Amino acid sequence: MTAPASYSRLQIALHWLIALLIVAAWFTDDGMGRALHNRLESGATGFSGNTLHVWLGSAVFVLVLIRVLVRFGQGAPVPVDGPRLAQRLALWGHRLLYLLMIAVPALGASAWYLGIEAAGEPHELTANLLMIVALGHALVAIWHQLVRRDGTLTRMIRPGA
Ligand code: HEM
Numbered sequence: 181m182t183a184p185a186s187y188s189r190l191q192i193a194l195h196w197l198i199a200l201l202i203v204a205a206w207f208t209d210d211g212m213g214r215a216l217h218n219r220l221e222s223g224a225t226g227f228s229g230n231t232l233h234v235w236l237g238s239a240v241f242v243l244v245l246i247r248v249l250v251r252f253g254q255g256a257p258v259p260v261d262g263p264r265l266a267q268r269l270a271l272w273g274h275r276l277l278y279l280l281m282i283a284v285p286a287l288g289a290s291a292w293y294l295g296i297e298a299a300g301e302p303h304e305l306t307a308n309l310l311m312i313v314a315l316g317h318a319l320v321a322i323w324h325q326l327v328r329r330d331g332t333l334t335r336m337i338r339p340g341a
């Protein structure tokens with residue numbers, strides 16, 4: 181598939197909406213251990229008793245699955261100029277982010293909706309890893325924009341940039 185000239189409007193919207201929801205899920209995790217415990221005790225199922233954290237995380241899950249389909253369908257623009265090693269690191273960094281964006285909500289959902297208590301701990305661990313990798317990713321993007329001035333951030337803001 182030939183690479184598109186830029187990220188599409190839809191890809192850009194999904195990138196920022198999902199990033200926002202992930203951060204919101206992160207800040208609403210308080211008391212989730214207890215909430216899960218109570219849910220398993222009471223035998224509640226489905227969406228009943230969903231906390232804000234669960235709703236936000238579930239929205240991430242659905243949107244990420246859509247995003248992956250869109251990514252396969254539309255591809256991504258060629259990497260900005262730079263050393264080959266940096267381009268490979270960016271590629272694998274992005275793949276890792278996609279993997280974590282799927283694994284984190286999938287593990288959370290396994291604990292919450294399927295009652296698999298053992299998924300809770302790996303959910304927390306991968307969520308921490310996701311936040312660390314995403315923070316590094318954001319810092320690199322800002323560095324590109326402000327220090328290298330190569331328009332990396334602009335192309336995730338303006339379609340066609
Ligand atoms: C990307 C989205 C998500 C992020 C960043 C995230 C983050 C976190 C974090 C940091 C914790 C640890 C809380 C603590 O120690 O008090 C946690 C716990 C939990 N989350 Fe999420 N979460 C996400 C999505 C979800 C989803 C989709 C669900 C369920 C449908 C979910 C269900 C839970 C549950 C049940 C716990 C408690 C686990 C336990 O204590 O064993 N999360 N989450």
Ligand code: HEM
Nearest residue numbers: 199202251256274277278281314317318321322332333336
């Ligand atoms: C939880 C937060 C975030 C996640 C999970 C995330 C994830 C991703 C992923 C997976 C890509 C690759 C897109 C693709 O090739 O399909 C990407 C691209 C990008 N992200 Fe993020 N991102 C987050 C936050 C941010 C923030 C805060 C910034 C800016 C400060 C940012 C700037 C960018 C830029 C500029 C690109 C395009 C890079 C390029 O064209 O090579 N991201 N992001």
